Amino acid sequence: MIGEREAQLWGRTDWLVAFLLFFVLSTVYYATASGITSSNDGSHYALIRTMVENRTFALAQFDDYAEGNDIAVSEDGVLYSDRPPGTALAGTLFYLAGGLLPEPLQSLPSRHDQENARLAYVILLPVFAGAGTAVVLYGLMRLLALSRAAAVTAVLMFGLGTVHWKYSSVLFSHALSSFLVITAFFLAVRLVRQRGGRLLTFGLLGLLLGYSVLTEYSNALLVLIVLLYLLLNSRPLDWRSLVPSFAFLILGGLLSALFLAFYNKSNFGSIWTLSYHYAINYPWAGSFTTTFNFPLADGLKGLLVGGTGDGWCDGPCPNQGLLLLSPVLLLALPGWYFFYHEQRRVCLLAAVIFLAYLLLFARHRTFHGFTADGRYLTPFLSLLALPVAYTMQWIYAQRARPWLRAALMVTAFALFLLSMRNMFLHIGRSYNYHLDLSLLDGLFSAPGALFIMFGQVFRNAINLPLLWLFEIGAALLIVGAAFVIHKAANLRPDSSD
Secondary structure, three states, X not given: XXXXXXXXXXXXXXXXXXXXXXXXXXXXXXHHOOOOOOHHHHHHHHHHHHHHHOOOOOOHHHHHHHOOOOEEEOOOOOEEEOOOOHHHHHHHHHHHHHOOOOOOOOOOOOOOOOOOOOHHHHOHHHHHHHHHHHHHHHHHHHHOOOOHHHHHHHHHHHHHHOOHHHHOXXXXXXXXXXXXXXXXXXHHHHHHHOOOOOHHHHHHHHHXXXXXXXXXXXXXXXXXXXXXXXHHOOOOOOHHHHHHHHHHHHHXXXXXXXXXXXXXXXXHOOOOOOHHHHEOOOHHHHOHHHHOOXXXXXXXXXXXXXXXXXXXXXXXXXXXXXXXXXXXXXXXHHHHHHHHHHOHHHHHHHHHHHHHHHHHHHOOOOOOOOOOOOHHHHHHHHHHHHHHHHHHHHHHOOOOOXXXXXXXXXXXXXXXXXXXXXXXXXXXXXXXXXXXXXXXXXXOOOOHHHHHHHHHHOXXXXXXXXXXXXXXXXXXXXXXXXXXXXXXXXXXXXXXO
């Protein structure tokens, strides 16, 4: 019955909506990309280059990309990336594919390796992960019986009104982590709704959860929460189905665990020693107690409305705050009530995950991430889009009170536009972007100033035909394959004959 209801909720229109969401958001994200922007993504990229070209994890001749900052120096003086290896491992596939595909129309305005044509394809990793996050989020909303209008609105608010936009344009780990988090969340919810599922689905969930830890070590907490959610919702316990299901889940996660053990042993001498233990500029990062020791109240204020944290920023390190940068997320506040009323278990799972990470990162001594945007929370912002969608569904349903509906819609979309404006300005003032804010003074006297500002943020717009060709070609292949499979199924002889 559940499978039939899900099939009724998801139709051909939803496939079209999902494609359009992916197309529009990936277009924005890829146009915004500017190559390697800082030592953080430079460290990921250096690991990609050395794995492909040197067949090793030592950064060797590519250590300059990490700018002497995001590096780990082993006891024998070898330089490694201090980033978790998951992003670079996935990035190698894009780097290798770039050697087989046409060169971009123009080199990315990167801080490093600007003339390397493959860089334009490596940047597709966060772009596709970011747009993919939005598509899975839309699918989750439809699974929860939210209307298409509410789901599309909330997904766009999330995709363009939060820092998800920024980190879907740069080679940080957050976009890939976001995709893994929301996809694992989706699978966990679906498995519980179906009262179990195919063993391969449990294996896929384990694979996603394991790779999420390989991408960002802090996702280990997510693994524990999801496992607890599955166990609590497996009552009454049927050991005959539970044991093989969790065995496949563990096997799926074991692949990433084995790679991480090999990575740590090869580089740092022990399977338990993470790269952070040898982070040259962050000696406190190797220990949980010295990393998460910031006053909780100050950290919560800094993450939500703004404040300062530890670090070396020529003074206190500022953070703008989640609600300051993305006031559209205020719509989530009433949405939690509607969410809980409609989907109690899913609501509690989303709330527990987000609150757990909000409290964890509020204790992080550099919760600002040296980017003034509390970026560590980025992989979990999609969970806030769920109550936003419930708020929008309630607003859209107020047809009997048109004046109230109109006032609420104006408020909601004003918050969305303000959030997009904030994101545009925030990106324009980030590493490797050079937005000239003095142009704001001449917007009305010189309309061309607006186009100049757009060009300073959408620095890769000229390469969009490359993205579109790739996406349209992939869409045609998928549609063609689906058509062939459908025809083949219809031509199969009836077993009753």
